[in-house]
Amino acid sequence: MSQQMDVCERVLARVDDGVEAEVTVTTGTEALTRFATGFIHQNVADEARQVHLRVAVDGRVAEATTTQVSDDALASLVRSALDAAALQPVDPAWPGL
């Protein structure tokens, strides 16, 4: 199993039954070089990672994101998304995940 899939599974394992959940883990390397006035004034690289969770609780949909994959960080991610869902109005057109 890839590291990304492992993170997805660890997030889903923290979501209670009855809650719809979708996890996306995005990783990659981004780099950019900028030239100005005849020299390189910026030369940057980023090993990017983002974990995005979308949950739906009885038609109340919410999202949360983090860059971290520790157990604490993933538990916090799930908690944030569920807390946010509780505040959302029910989407009557929600088709389900």
Add this chain to the structure above:
Amino acid sequence: MFEYAEAAVEAAIAAGARYADARVMDRRHESMAARNGEIEGLTQEQSVGIGVRALIGSGWGFASTADLDADSTRRAGAEAAAIARASASVPGADLELTPVEVRQDSWANEVREDPLKVPLAEKGDMLVTVTRTMKDHGADTANAGYDIWDTSKWLVSSEGHRIDQNIVECGAHMDATANGETETQRRSYPGIRGQYGTRGWELVRELDLPGNAARIAEEARALLTAPECPSHDAIDLIIGSEQMALQIHESVGHAVELDRILGWEAAFAGTSWLNLAQLGSLRFGSDLMNVTADATLPGALGSFGYDDEGTPAHPVDIVKNGIWVGTLSGRDSAALAGIRESGGAVRGDGYNRLPMVRMTNVGLLPGTSSVEEMIAATDDGILVDTNRSWSIDDKRLNFQFGCEIGWEITNGKRGRMIRNPTYTGIGPTFWQSLDMLGNESEWTFWGTPNCGKGQPGQIGHTGHPSVPCRFHGVRVGVRG
């Protein structure tokens, strides 16, 4: 967290860097929005990682990673040095760093009420309530929202800096839009972007959104039938402090960014009409114009203890008695320009963005006049406030701005409300026409939480201390 930054700096130096710094950053962002009495969205994000800068010869390298462990952070340090070596293969002018006192310190802004600990339900109820109130008082569309940022940083440099900071920022906004037959009118409170600062939730409570919701909805409705702003080639113009904040941001703040003046941002953000050869002699505005960049102002959105190079926050004179005397700078840009010390204006938007020159709190020092005195002293003029639109060229010289609301001023009295007020000008000509300056009781530290700059894009949080001002002979009511 310091241990990760230290490992990264050690790795960069071991890989050949002559200077390196590393910044671990943990930022939480919470944002909620409501429309027409319902919650529209709630964003909760956490971004944690490390960014490393390395300097080899005259070449900078930057590398970042979200993996906070010893191996990953050392790898980021070595990569920053490898990138710096590549940059140095296309050498520019000799690049030095202005000296800065090496400090080991902790800093945090004052927070009376932690905004992330205020229950989500309470914050949501406030937004729902004010949008319902605006709907009940004539708004066809009512929006409200807030943003909270809680940022912790740990900076280590090869010179010995070891600084941690915790910066809490928050603020809120709301707006009411009324639809007419041929146009819409909007009123925002307290400004087009709301109001933000380096403060806790007490700032949002002081804004009193519920107490202003009905008024702005009624004003939006009233604007639909207000007369159009008349066109004048030259008239006295009184500008409220919120619009003045935007005027300062666009026509002074960006123009004095040293990276723009040096041409480094020409490819994207633009350059500046200012020429370093005229620093200290160029007349930017009238004698009343005194502008500082001061990151020490308590509660202002552009405040901090240290910038991302470890330079302590300090006030910098930008325009003194109308003469251009200073820039927004960092250690490398200041050295290249022959400026003695860094302006302490280098910040990065997140761990994975290269720190660059950003505005701190760029604003006007107050004068002695009240708005009522400005009105009483004006025979024929226009009073405008609350930014609605902005346009300025890439040298930050020619501009045209629109405001949400205006009033005619005749024989020293405020007259009819007018809609769609606009004005235009050329930076130094406009600022030299400043002839009345608001007093300290009207000095407001406006916050702009959405200043875009850089590639990859970075969002900066800037402050703009501002007062109402009167300008003589301004072109208003521009059409087409």
